[in-house]
Amino acid sequence: MQSAADTNPWMSWLPEKALLHRRGQILSHNLGLGGLLEDANLLSSLGRCQSGERQLVVDRDGVLWCLSSQAVPEQEAMLTLMLPAAHQDLQQLIAHLPTALVVHRWFKPLFTNQAFADLFHFDSVSEVLELDSLRSIIGEEHWPMAQENYRTLMKHGRLDKIQVEEHHAVNGTRLQAQLVDFVLNWDGEPAVCTLVSNVSTQQAKIEQYKRMAFTDPLTGLGNRRRFFEHSEGFIQRSAAQGSSMMLLLLDVDHFKSINDQHGHPVGDEVLQHLGNRLVQCVDSEALLARIGGEEFALLMPVPAMSLLAERAERIKQEIGAEPFVSYHGLQLPITFSVGVTRWRPGEDSLPAIYRRADNALYRAKSMGRDRIECIY
């Protein structure tokens, strides 16, 4: 490559970094370009330069430049000046990003792009900028956390988490927004830039998978995993409210012979029937699950421990009050055994209470079935 001084002495008088090029080939350049000449991104941008055009290019160090090109007719070449990108150039670049973005200072929007306006159903970018605060988008539920995050960002320059939160569009719809926040310098002062992605579909899928992971598909009740993961918290909450607690295990008698005599589909219907009956017989405060093949567990508050046996008896009778009739009209007498225990405040653990209820159930089975046994 010839040096600028040899062929185009005027190039060295230019205060900016300057290149003379033809169809992407650099003919000469002035000082100060250094490693930039090996930058593939820059070279391919030069190939696309049109006379009078300004192009934005990010070099491999992440620095944004504005390329300003003019034709040099006598050499059939193009003179391109590399100007440090101005604030407006940065705005121009991000205004067209497909990712929704808002720059704000204490939630007052300073800059945003069309993708953000579209995502939240604003008519225009200027409508977003007229907002005094993004609070209405964030929503009251997340507002305290949003403020805390802002303070953390201003203090540490970054937030070590990517959040997914429900946000509110101006047309009243809600969306699951994934937020990536960072601090940048905006008009000489720090501001927060938030990138927003709509992950509503993915979140709905995650919620669906979570529900599936905790639900028994046959009865629609919670499954064993849900029961054991929620029991501890359930007991703690009820204890905090001063409630006593009972655990009831319910197991169908001779269920194997129902399957053997009438087939598994009828057995399935029996389980569904029991699940429905249980839902109807217990109040909404109960934690109810199918924890095994033909075994159900019920954890529920009771007003007083003296009522334990009476409560269990009432549930048993209410469940049995509606006879089982299969889809094909087959009526079967279904009996079940019940083991009950109480939660002993302060001295109990979940495995201990479960073991007692299981022992009570075992006793009910061994004493002839179709009965309730309590261990206090």
Ligand SMILES: Nc1nc2c(ncn2[C@@H]2O[C@H](COP(=O)(O)OP(=O)(O)OP(=O)(O)O)[C@@H](O)[C@H]2O)c(=O)[nH]1
């Ligand atoms: N139809 C159907 N059967 C199931 C399901 N899960 C487990 N089972 C059956 O439930 C039966 C349980 O049998 P056992 O454990 O011997 O209990 P049981 O016959 O009820 O006897 P006792 O509990 O002692 O009264 C087995 O035959 C399992 O195949 C299910 O989802 N659907």
